[in-house]
Amino acid sequence: MAVPPSAPPEQPSFPEAGTPAFSPLYQQIKGLILQSLQAGEWKPGEAIPSEMDLAARYRVSQGTVRKAIDELAAENLVVRRQGKGTFVATHAEQHVQYRFLKLVPDAGDRDAEGPAQRNVVECKRVRAGAEVARALALRTGDPVVQVRRVLSFDGEPTILEDLWLPGVAFKGLSAEQMAGYHGPTYAMFEIEFGVRMVRAEEKIRAVAADAQQAALLGVAEHTPLLSVERIAYTYNDTPMELRRGLYRTETHHYRNELS
Amino acid sequence: MAVPPSAPPEQPSFPEAGTPAFSPLYQQIKGLILQSLQAGEWKPGEAIPSEMDLAARYRVSQGTVRKAIDELAAENLVVRRQGKGTFVATHAEQHVQYRFLKLVPDAGDRDAEGPAQRNVVECKRVRAGAEVARALALRTGDPVVQVRRVLSFDGEPTILEDLWLPGVAFKGLSAEQMAGYHGPTYAMFEIEFGVRMVRAEEKIRAVAADAQQAALLGVAEHTPLLSVERIAYTYNDTPMELRRGLYRTETHHYRNELS
DNA sequence: AAGTGGTCTAGACCACAAC
DNA sequence: TTGTGGTCTAGACCACTTG
Numbered sequence: 001m002a003v004p005p006s007a008p009p010e011q012p013s014f015p016e017a018g019t020p021a022f023s024p025l026y027q028q029i030k031g032l033i034l035q036s037l038q039a040g041e042w043k044p045g046e047a048i049p050s051e052m053d054l055a056a057r058y059r060v061s062q063g064t065v066r067k068a069i070d071e072l073a074a075e076n077l078v079v080r081r082q083g084k085g086t087f088v089a090t091h092a093e094q095h096v097q098y099r100f101l102k103l104v105p106d107a108g109d110r111d112a113e114g115p116a117q118r119n120v121v122e123c124k125r126v127r128a129g130a131e132v133a134r135a136l137a138l139r140t141g142d143p144v145v146q147v148r149r150v151l152s153f154d155g156e157p158t159i160l161e162d163l164w165l166p167g168v169a170f171k172g173l174s175a176e177q178m179a180g181y182h183g184p185t186y187a188m189f190e191i192e193f194g195v196r197m198v199r200a201e202e203k204i205r206a207v208a209a210d211a212q213q214a215a216l217l218g219v220a221e222h223t224p225l226l227s228v229e230r231i232a233y234t235y236n237d238t239p240m241e242l243r244r245g246l247y248r249t250e251t252h253h254y255r256n257e258l259s
Numbered sequence: 260m261a262v263p264p265s266a267p268p269e270q271p272s273f274p275e276a277g278t279p280a281f282s283p284l285y286q287q288i289k290g291l292i293l294q295s296l297q298a299g300e301w302k303p304g305e306a307i308p309s310e311m312d313l314a315a316r317y318r319v320s321q322g323t324v325r326k327a328i329d330e331l332a333a334e335n336l337v338v339r340r341q342g343k344g345t346f347v348a349t350h351a352e353q354h355v356q357y358r359f360l361k362l363v364p365d366a367g368d369r370d371a372e373g374p375a376q377r378n379v380v381e382c383k384r385v386r387a388g389a390e391v392a393r394a395l396a397l398r399t400g401d402p403v404v405q406v407r408r409v410l411s412f413d414g415e416p417t418i419l420e421d422l423w424l425p426g427v428a429f430k431g432l433s434a435e436q437m438a439g440y441h442g443p444t445y446a447m448f449e450i451e452f453g454v455r456m457v458r459a460e461e462k463i464r465a466v467a468a469d470a471q472q473a474a475l476l477g478v479a480e481h482t483p484l485l486s487v488e489r490i491a492y493t494y495n496d497t498p499m500e501l502r503r504g505l506y507r508t509e510t511h512h513y514r515n516e517l518s
Numbered sequence: 519a520a521g522t523g524g525t526c527t528a529g530a531c532c533a534c535a536a537c
Numbered sequence: 538t539t540g541t542g543g544t545c546t547a548g549a550c551c552a553c554t555t556g
Contacts, residue, residue, distance in 0.1 A: 022533075024544060050522060061546045066523090074333075076518050082523045083553035100517050199518040205508035206465040206483035224465035224483040230517075249464035256515060258359050258459040258489075259335050281552075283525060309541060320527045325542090341542045342534035 029058050030068035037077065037088060038235040044090035044190050048078065051086075077198055091197070092187035100186070100200050100232065103159070103252050113153050115182075121148040121216065123175035125167060132164045135231055135242040143167030147178055150216055157217045158252060161245040169195055169240065186232075195240055200232040204254065213246055226254060288317055289327035296336060296347060297494040303349035303449050307337065310345075336457055350456070351446035359445070359459050359491065362418070362506050363514045372412050374441075380407040380475065382434035384426060391423045394490055394501040402426030406437055409475055416476045417511060420504035428454055428499065445491075454499055456491040463487050463513065472505055485513060 042048045055062045072078040128144045151159040181188040189195045205227040214221040226247040234240045301307045313324045331337040387403045410418040440447040448454045464486040473480040485506040
């Protein structure tokens, strides 16, 4: 009994007048674990306390903690490993190296081709325009880091993308960091800036390459390209990155599973 | 105890030599429920027996049935409604009208625009080519129904798509049926042919419209279009539809959520 | 052998919907 | 009031990993 009868919980639930305000105990526990994750009590890749420990900490049964963790695992915030423990999910050392990249080669899986080569075209501090500000929940004119880069697979330029990141959280981000880090960019964000992207939304369109884009990707002008606009979120649905990608799809395709 | 100690279950588990062959009880129950769904013991939209009834039928506890149904619900094969029961999922009368269609208007949600107008260009019986046969797990030359149609939103032609369906399962499918049915095409498949699509895979590319495609969609030749190739599956991962769509993305976009 | 997550049970009670 | 799914508990045991 963590909340209903007595015992001062870390996050009491005060039913507000007018709202049903019924929240299952396991949801409250999930919220508490989420807070600890967000606060950095356990770092990415580390194990969180065992189910028994958490049950004792929150004064609930193991089954209740279990259901809370089940949901966190379903949302990819945490990874369970039988016999070892439950670990904070990370973009590094994850089996799926590029968790948010859905572009795959037409033949074979992504492991078949080597790691992407990164070519940072530019990395500069700018002020947010109206669109960028809206996407990142900032004010127009707020500082923003803008990055433009080209990703190549097996030497073939395949993705041209622009990134916009909130200047406050990503103060000091350099072109060298963007280019030098080995592994997913999101893993670098975790390590260097303590920013964990937990989910993202993408809007996809077909567009024609303009002269500049064609030159950077090594294709003819007007070549059809996949335009992928992504907003990536940290905890609490806070947007932390706007990314506009142009994907060549002659030898790759965007793969999606529906259910 | 449905399987471990005694009682002749409907699907015994014979551990094969060499394989661990450990399957949790709830997975076995899930398999049994799946069989009943596939056999049509409960029709789409109908309620399946209550958890208590199923627990009695399979001689397990309610909690075990619960976990089995939880997974089926997570896979959208079944829908739970508190106080009412658990129902076989259906493409008809579903809140999300077009479950597999990820194209949405740039402004507002899909409910903002009226239902799609369908324009069946042709509907004919053909023999499967190599590609279609492979996608549908048929042999080259097997009978197939091919449909070409244009979908318009608010009077604007937006999607041109070709469908290939196994001729055996979809014998007698007519252009009138494709055009006349009100509601999702997949709902019509359920009702008229008893075929339930439970999941799908899509491969997305950017292409340029050729002369014929441009004419059908009312755009200029070489207009960039989203090419969406979908394979839809029934139970047991059996492919039952190949669909190649060309989406206009001037006022709509393909929306995807990543986690 | 000890510790972790994973399974299974039995029973109590709550929230919701329908009669 | 009854029946449904939803929550919570406590305890037993299993499977996997590590020392």
